[in-house]
Amino acid sequence: MAKIIVVTSGKGGVGKTTSAAAIATGLALRGNKTVVIDFDVGLRNLDLIMGCERRVVYDLVNVIQGDAGLNQAMIRDKRVENLHILPASQTRDKDALTSEGVEKILDALTEDFDFIICDSPAGIERGAQLAMYFADEAVVVTNPEVSSVRDSDRILGLLSSKTRRAEQNRDPVKEHLLITRYNPSRVDGGDMLNLDDICEILAIDLIGLIPESEAVLRASNQGIPVTHDQKSDAGQAYTDTVSRLLGETVPLRFHEYQKKGLLSRVFGGGRR
Amino acid sequence: MKLLDFLRGERKKSASVAKERLQIIVAHQRGQRDQPDYMPMLERELLEVIRRYVKVEQDAINISLDRDDDCSVLELNVTLPRS
Ligand SMILES: Nc1ncnc2c1ncn2[C@@H]1O[C@H](COP(=O)(O)OP(=O)(O)O)[C@@H](O)[C@H]1O
Ligand SMILES: [Mg+2]
Numbered sequence: 001m002a003k004i005i006v007v008t009s010g011k012g013g014v015g016k017t018t019s020a021a022a023i024a025t026g027l028a029l030r031g032n033k034t035v036v037i038d039f040d041v042g043l044r045n046l047d048l049i050m051g052c053e054r055r056v057v058y059d060l061v062n063v064i065q066g067d068a069g070l071n072q073a074m075i076r077d078k079r080v081e082n083l084h085i086l087p088a089s090q091t092r093d094k095d096a097l098t099s100e101g102v103e104k105i106l107d108a109l110t111e112d113f114d115f116i117i118c119d120s121p122a123g124i125e126r127g128a129q130l131a132m133y134f135a136d137e138a139v140v141v142t143n144p145e146v147s148s149v150r151d152s153d154r155i156l157g158l159l160s161s162k163t164r165r166a167e168q169n170r171d172p173v174k175e176h177l178l179i180t181r182y183n184p185s186r187v188d189g190g191d192m193l194n195l196d197d198i199c200e201i202l203a204i205d206l207i208g209l210i211p212e213s214e215a216v217l218r219a220s221n222q223g224i225p226v227t228h229d230q231k232s233d234a235g236q237a238y239t240d241t242v243s244r245l246l247g248e249t250v251p252l253r254f255h256e257y258q259k260k261g262l263l264s265r266v267f268g269g270g271r272r
Numbered sequence: 273m274k275l276l277d278f279l280r281g282e283r284k285k286s287a288s289v290a291k292e293r294l295q296i297i298v299a300h301q302r303g304q305r306d307q308p309d310y311m312p313m314l315e316r317e318l319l320e321v322i323r324r325y326v327k328v329e330q331d332a333i334n335i336s337l338d339r340d341d342d343c344s345v346l347e348l349n350v351t352l353p354r355s
Contacts, residue, residue, distance in 0.1 A: 146290050153298045157305045190285030197291045201298055 002113040004106060005245070006135040008159075010151030012122030014143045015180035018216055018226065019238070020119035021049040023139065025225040026242030028083035032114040035074065037105075038088035039131035040121040041097050047087045050077065051223025061089035064101030070108055079228065084113075097130055106134050124154055134164050137174040137245075139207060143181045144193040152177075152202055176207035178241060183212045188257035195255055208241030210234050211254040307337055318348065326352055 007020040017040075024036035037060065038046035047053040052075045058068035063086075070086075077083035086105075089096060109116055120131035132138060138159050142152040159173045160166055166173070179198060186192035199206055215232030219225060227242075229235040233254050240250045304311070315335045322328060334349040 146294055149294050150297055150301070153301055157301065161305070187287070190287050193287050193290050193294075197287070201291070201294050 002110040002116045003137065004110070004116045004118065004135050005137045005139060006118040006120055006132045007139045007141060008120040008128060008132055008155055009141040009148070010122070010124060010128075010155045011143075011148045014141050014148050015210070015216075016122075016141050017045050017049050017119050018220070019139065019141050019178060019180065019210070020117050021046060021225040022227045022235075022238040023242055023245070024083060024115070024117045025050075025077075025080060025227040026239055027115050027117070027245070028077070028080045029227065030242065030246065031082065033082045033112065034115040034117065035084040035086060035109055035113050036117040036119060037086040038119050039097070039127055040088050040119065041094060041127060042088075042090060042092055043121065044088040044090055046119050047075075047085065048223060049220055050085050050225060052077070052085055052087075053223070056087045059087045059089040060105070061091055061096040063105060064096070064098060070105065079224070094126065097127065099130060099133065102130055103134060124158060128155075129158065129162055132159060132163055132173070135159075135173050136165070137176065139176050139178050139245075140202075140204065141178050141180055142198060142202070144179065144183075144187070144195075144198060146193075149193065149198060149201060156202065156204065175204045176245070177202055177204050178208050178210070179206070180210040181212045182209055182255065184255060184257035206252075207244050208237060209252055209255050210237045210241070303336065306339075311335070311337065322350060328352060 005023075007016050007023065009016050020036055024034050028034040036046065036050070038044055039060075040046070041061065044056075044059070047056050055075050058073035060073070062068040063070055063073045073086060075085045075087065077085065106116060118131045118135065121127040140152050140155055142148050156175060159175060163173050165171065177199065179195060182195070183192055187194045195206070195209060211233050213226075213232060213234035215229050215234045216226050219229055226232065226235045227238045230239070237254050240253065243250045315333065318335065319328075319330070319333050322333065328350060332351040336347050338345045338347065
């Protein structure tokens with residue numbers, strides 16, 4: 001039985017797709033058979049971040065509508081064994097995604113995989129609700145910024161009421177907070193919400209903290225999930241996050257502001 | 273604000289303003305979370321009815337539903353202007 005994890009946020013542009021790709025890659029690198037599904041119908045992007053955009057033939061909606069089989073639509077990752085991508089459709093018909101269709105796909109995948117990662121679209125409408133509906137766990141991606149934190153709280157409300165687990169009165173969806181685009185120097189200056197404040201306001205457990213990092217743009221430019229860049233702070237932070245998802249205890253990194261000393265200022269050391 | 277900041281006459285850091293605002297809005301959102309879907313509509317219509325008789329502001333009305341095990345209490349608070 002696979003564990004179904006939705007990567008969600010409410011607000012757009014906070015790092016859901018980046019995180020879904022990085023987490024799926026990290027899980028597969030640790031030997032878990034993993035599939036990452038793009039639920040952003042009409043705005044497919046996960047394929048770009050995973051670097052497989054030219055190998056997309058069929059998509060999620062094709063499978064739901066019976067035009068292709070699951071194995072035809074799933075793309076095998078070139079870099080990591082055990083990692084598969086199921087791309088979103090570019091159709092503008094949002095109703096193409098049905099609850100029954102999604103359920104069928106997840107039921108078929110759950111036999112063969114250890115993890116199913118669902119990359120949610122922004123918003124709190126149908127697409128986002130479908131992405132979270134069947135989840136066992138949720139990674140709520142939040143930026144240290146007022147509208148993102150507020151939207152995350154709205155999403156927490158949906159997770160506790162509009163999911164299969166909630167409707168069937170089973171154990172609730174396990175909620176994890178993932179803070180991304182964190183800038184310790186701005187936090188130090190008092191102009192960015194700090195980690196503890198966000199945790200206090202949202203009151204869910206922290207699964208990871210990803211610093212604002214140049215490595216993320218570099219990774220997306222190349223179509224190589226940032227987890228592969230283990231020299232970078234963001235790559236390491238996602239690896240830590242994956243370890244915690246697997247139940248390990250890993251100390252938090254990259255959250256403290258390091259005032260630059262003379263040496264590192266001269267040699268331009270520090271974050272890459 | 274720390275005393276030292278106060279003496280220096282420094283303005284409050286923007287992040288702590290953000291935190292305060294978020295605490296209030298999130299508490300409000302969580303209060304509404306378990307309410308039935310008809311509550312916003314009920315609130316609007318009640319306000320309309322009250323306004324037929326008294327001139328009150330949009331935010332002068334506060335409505336909440338508290339559920340106990342065996343019964344629910346609908347609480348309606350209206351701040352009326354001094355007459
Ligand atoms: N930790 C980070 N540091 C710097 N830029 C980031 C980081 N995380 C995400 N981004 C950038 O933010 C933008 C939105 O990210 P994306 O993952 O597409 O968000 P979403 O899927 O939530 O809309 C992208 O340009 C991405 O490169
Ligand atoms: Mg996205």
